[in-house]
Amino acid sequence: MSHGANKAEKIKEISGVNPLRCMKCGKCSATCPAFDEMDIKPHQFVSYVINDDIEALTSSKSLWKCLSCFACIERCPRDVKPGKLIDAARQLVVREKGADYLKADEIPELLDEELPQQLLVSAFRRYRR
Amino acid sequence: MQRIGVFVCHCGSNIAATVDVKKVVEIISKEPGVAHCEDYQYMCSEAGQAKILEAVKEKNLSGIVVCSCSPRMHEGTFRKAAERAGLNPYMVEIANIREHCSWIHKDMEEATEKAVILARAAIAKVNLNAPLFPGESRVTKRALVIGGGIAGIQTALDIADAGYEVDIVEKTPSIGGRMSQLDKTFPTLDCSACILTPKMVEAAAHEKITIYTYSEVDKVSGFVGDFTVDIRKKARSVDMDKCTGCGLCQEKCPSKKTPSEFNRGLNTRSAIYTPFAQAIPNVPVIDRDACIKFKTGKCGLCEKVCQAGAINYDQTDEIVTEKYGAIVVATGFDTIKLDNYDEYAYNQSPDVITSLELERVMNAAGPTKGHLERLSDGKHPEHIVFVQCVGSRCNDNRGKSYCSKICCMYTAKHAMLIRDKYPDVKVTVFYIDVRTPGKNFDEFYRRAVEEYGVNYIKGQVGKVAPQPDGKLLVQASDLLDNKQIKMEADMVVLATAIEPSSSVRKIATMLTASIDTNNFLTESHAKLRPVESPTAGIFLSGVCQGPKDIPETVAQAGAAAVKAIGLLAKDKLLTNPCTAKSDELLCNGCSVCANVCPYGAISYEVIQVNDHGIREERRVARVNNALCQGCGACTVACPSGAMDLQGFSNRQIIAEVDAICR
Ligand SMILES: Cc1cc2nc3c(=O)[nH]c(=O)nc-3n(C[C@H](O)[C@H](O)[C@H](O)COP(=O)(O)OP(=O)(O)OC[C@H]3O[C@@H](n4cnc5c(N)ncnc54)[C@H](O)[C@@H]3O)c2cc1C
Ligand code: SF4
Ligand code: SF4
Ligand code: SF4
Ligand code: SF4
Numbered sequence: 001m002s003h004g005a006n007k008a009e010k011i012k013e014i015s016g017v018n019p020l021r022c023m024k025c026g027k028c029s030a031t032c033p034a035f036d037e038m039d040i041k042p043h044q045f046v047s048y049v050i051n052d053d054i055e056a057l058t059s060s061k062s063l064w065k066c067l068s069c070f071a072c073i074e075r076c077p078r079d080v081k082p083g084k085l086i087d088a089a090r091q092l093v094v095r096e097k098g099a100d101y102l103k104a105d106e107i108p109e110l111l112d113e114e115l116p117q118q119l120l121v122s123a124f125r126r127y128r129r
Numbered sequence: 130m131q132r133i134g135v136f137v138c139h140c141g142s143n144i145a146a147t148v149d150v151k152k153v154v155e156i157i158s159k160e161p162g163v164a165h166c167e168d169y170q171y172m173c174s175e176a177g178q179a180k181i182l183e184a185v186k187e188k189n190l191s192g193i194v195v196c197s198c199s200p201r202m203h204e205g206t207f208r209k210a211a212e213r214a215g216l217n218p219y220m221v222e223i224a225n226i227r228e229h230c231s232w233i234h235k236d237m238e239e240a241t242e243k244a245v246i247l248a249r250a251a252i253a254k255v256n257l258n259a260p261l262f263p264g265e266s267r268v269t270k271r272a273l274v275i276g277g278g279i280a281g282i283q284t285a286l287d288i289a290d291a292g293y294e295v296d297i298v299e300k301t302p303s304i305g306g307r308m309s310q311l312d313k314t315f316p317t318l319d320c321s322a323c324i325l326t327p328k329m330v331e332a333a334a335h336e337k338i339t340i341y342t343y344s345e346v347d348k349v350s351g352f353v354g355d356f357t358v359d360i361r362k363k364a365r366s367v368d369m370d371k372c373t374g375c376g377l378c379q380e381k382c383p384s385k386k387t388p389s390e391f392n393r394g395l396n397t398r399s400a401i402y403t404p405f406a407q408a409i410p411n412v413p414v415i416d417r418d419a420c421i422k423f424k425t426g427k428c429g430l431c432e433k434v435c436q437a438g439a440i441n442y443d444q445t446d447e448i449v450t451e452k453y454g455a456i457v458v459a460t461g462f463d464t465i466k467l468d469n470y471d472e473y474a475y476n477q478s479p480d481v482i483t484s485l486e487l488e489r490v491m492n493a494a495g496p497t498k499g500h501l502e503r504l505s506d507g508k509h510p511e512h513i514v515f516v517q518c519v520g521s522r523c524n525d526n527r528g529k530s531y532c533s534k535i536c537c538m539y540t541a542k543h544a545m546l547i548r549d550k551y552p553d554v555k556v557t558v559f560y561i562d563v564r565t566p567g568k569n570f571d572e573f574y575r576r577a578v579e580e581y582g583v584n585y586i587k588g589q590v591g592k593v594a595p596q597p598d599g600k601l602l603v604q605a606s607d608l609l610d611n612k613q614i615k616m617e618a619d620m621v622v623l624a625t626a627i628e629p630s631s632s633v634r635k636i637a638t639m640l641t642a643s644i645d646t647n648n649f650l651t652e653s654h655a656k657l658r659p660v661e662s663p664t665a666g667i668f669l670s671g672v673c674q675g676p677k678d679i680p681e682t683v684a685q686a687g688a689a690a691v692k693a694i695g696l697l698a699k700d701k702l703l704t705n706p707c708t709a710k711s712d713e714l715l716c717n718g719c720s721v722c723a724n725v726c727p728y729g730a731i732s733y734e735v736i737q738v739n740d741h742g743i744r745e746e747r748r749v750a751r752v753n754n755a756l757c758q759g760c761g762a763c764t765v766a767c768p769s770g771a772m773d774l775q776g777f778s779n780r781q782i783i784a785e786v787d788a789i790c791r
Contacts, residue, residue, distance in 0.1 A: 025561040
């Protein structure tokens with residue numbers, strides 16, 4: 001197994017996504033609010049994983065532009081969850097470098113009563129530098 | 130002990146490539162009771178069957194085991210061969226060494242061992258087989274068709290033309306089904322009503338056809354050739370014989386606020402109504418939930434204006450009981466509800482409509498008299514966006530997993546018709562795939578693009594947002610340009626998935642006909658018996674079996690008719706002799722078996738018995754052979770072991786298990 005394929009397996013494992021379910025309809029990309037900011041588009045996350053092109057994915061702008069809003073996950077007619085793929089790719093990068101933007105004990109100070117938990121988790125993943 | 134002949138089939142390489150047939154023959158030849166054993170390439174062929182005949186004669190065989198494919202394929206073939214050889218056909222057993230063995234194993238040694246074991250089990254069973262004789266049951270020469278859409282109408286016409294009586298039961302006030310709601314039809318663009326109405330008239334005028342509209346099937350009993358059905362004729366409140374169809378009552382009725390079912394709720398109708406102008410019969414019904422007379426006791430206007438004196442508020446539902454030899458289901462379809470698809474704003478904006486609603490908008494008799502206009506403000510649209518696959522091909526829990534099959538073609542039709550009539554209107558279609566297999570279908574779609582300038586974009590719509598100025602903002606993907614696009618539209622048309630009529634579950638339960646996870650009726654064999662239900666005497670016509678367009682529906686309707694005619698042409702049917710039988714000496718009359726029998730085949734009677742010199746009366750179970758389907762439920766339920774299935778007796782099954790475990 002190539003290095004890339006290994007990473008693709010890892011992404012599938014972390015995300016629990018089976019990219020082969022995708023029928024290439026493009027509804028995810030039609031829904032995504034961050035589409036214009038992205039270089040690799042949500043429907044392409046799926047094909048990049050299928051084609052083992054993980055380097056391109058992990059070095060993409062999209063990795064940091066995805067809002068983790070999960071609109072694509074909500075709307076995908078095949079229940080593919082493309083947002084989870086990019087989320088997993090992000091985790092791959094975070095785990096590899098092991099460099100956290102935030103330290104866990106810095107969090108309480110920053111907390112806002114109104115803050116949705118989902119946002120917190122997403123923030124952790126995204127702003128790790 | 131029987132003298133048994135065992136025949137091991139190669140099925141070409143289907144069996145022989147995985148099972149060592151020679152070795153099976155070698156081992157089985159030594160089994161006690163086996164007087165003859167051989168292998169052959171195709172046992173089902175003429176030559177293969179001849180081998181059975183020959184061996185029976187030469188070796189004086191009394192029982193046959195064929196090690197071959199599933200009994201569903203060739204049990205009948207081999208039973209007939211045995212009969213020709215002078216044996217009772219029920220002295221044949223099949224050991225399924227193909228589906229149950231060679232097809233599912235890879236290792237030859239293991240597969241061969243299993244084939245031997247399966248053969249031994251069949252031998253053990255044949256040893257206990259006894260000749261069985263089928264009974265006879267009569268065939269009522271009359272068919273019932275449930276559903277009066279194009280499928281039901283065509284099936285009824287074909288059966289009637291062959292000379293048999295047919296009744297159509299249609300639940301709405303008129304026959305015609307969905308086709309009566311369509312404007313023009315692909316691929317030839319002829320007007321739907323123009324081609325449907327003559328068929329409706331022909332059915333109504335046919336001396337062999339009786340049409341029950343505004344009626345439903347209430348109860349079904351009996352079995353193939355001899356069904357008894359209760360039909361509920363709902364109270365119409367209008368006398369069918371007196372009404373002249375003048376329509377005065379509908380004009381004068383003051384209760385006019387009920388959403389019109391026929392126009393998909395896009396406008397309203399009166400409480401007394403015929404769904405559409407060409408309705409058959411052209412006799413209105415009173416919707417009692419909307420009628421002022423029924424709600425408050427006042428009004429009664431229709432009765433006053435009706436010159437024919439046809440209004441009858443006292444009518445009640447009537448039950449007609451009729452006997453049938455065959456039943457054809459033709460209950461059709463509906464479009465799915467879009468409540469789970471908020472992103473299309475279907476419930477927020479009247480300018481977002483389904484394709485079926487568009488059919489009504491385009492139709493001269495529809496809510497806009499055929500003018501293409503926005504339903505919100507009556508304005509002429511500049512740009513219309515079509516979305517295909519709405520709710521079809523969905524693996525989430527919002528829609529249907531299947532392709533609805535007709536939407537690609539009717540969307541091309543709609544786009545073309547609009548561009549033809551209103552060349553100033555821009556039309557955009559969002560598609561995932563355009564699927565146009567069918568004669569002249571792809572040419573039709575290409576015409577929409579090439580001649581009519583319809584803009585097809587590969588991608589989906591993610592969001593439809595109604596704007597303050599009344600426009601609709603459509604956000605979508607264009608996968609070929611890898612862009613997300615936003616465009617303004619005046620109308621959005623959703624090619625909505627279709628699903629079987631909601632009443633089909635109830636119908637299927639009454640008929641004990643099986644349905645799949647999507648509620649489509651299941652055919653007996655996907656390829657070889659596509660218009661027959663697995664339940665004998667029940668046939669399938671139209672979209673109730675799976676998505677179809679009109680040409681396919683009509684073809685299938687004819688096929689279902691032929692199958693029904695084939696059944697009605699018989700005077701008698703042979704019944705399956707593998708029915709249950711209770712042993713009077715063991716039965717204690719507990720009623721457990723009658724409670725589990727799904728066919729109501731078991732009753733009880735009191736008999737005189739002489740038990741060791743003591744005369745007494747006993748209540749015992751009796752099985753009606755004509756009703757028993759041989760399901761075996763009672764034999765398992767019986768606590769005293771009195772109930773046994775002929776041909777599958779408890780002893781035979783235990784013997785098979787013993788042989789397998791040996
Ligand atoms: C928007 C749209 C456009 C279309 N355009 C085209 C086209 O251009 N060309 C084409 O070839 N096809 C077209 N079709 C497909 C076409 O409508 C169907 O192929 C056809 O109507 C199927 O006929 P059917 O008789 O099987 O079902 P239906 O037309 O649905 O008829 C079923 C009948 O059974 C009745 N029924 C249901 N349940 C019961 C019950 N329990 N008891 C009694 N009666 C019952 C119903 O009331 C109905 O009258 C279109 C479909 C749609 C949705
Ligand atoms: S919405 Fe789902 S099925 Fe469609 S392209 Fe995106 S991931 Fe694939
Ligand atoms: S989760 Fe990310 S990719 Fe998916 S719609 Fe939201 S921003 Fe776009
Ligand atoms: S009695 Fe009922 S149906 Fe007749 S006119 Fe009045 S409301 Fe209409
Ligand atoms: S075998 Fe089935 S159908 Fe026959 S009597 Fe028993 S329960 Fe009824």
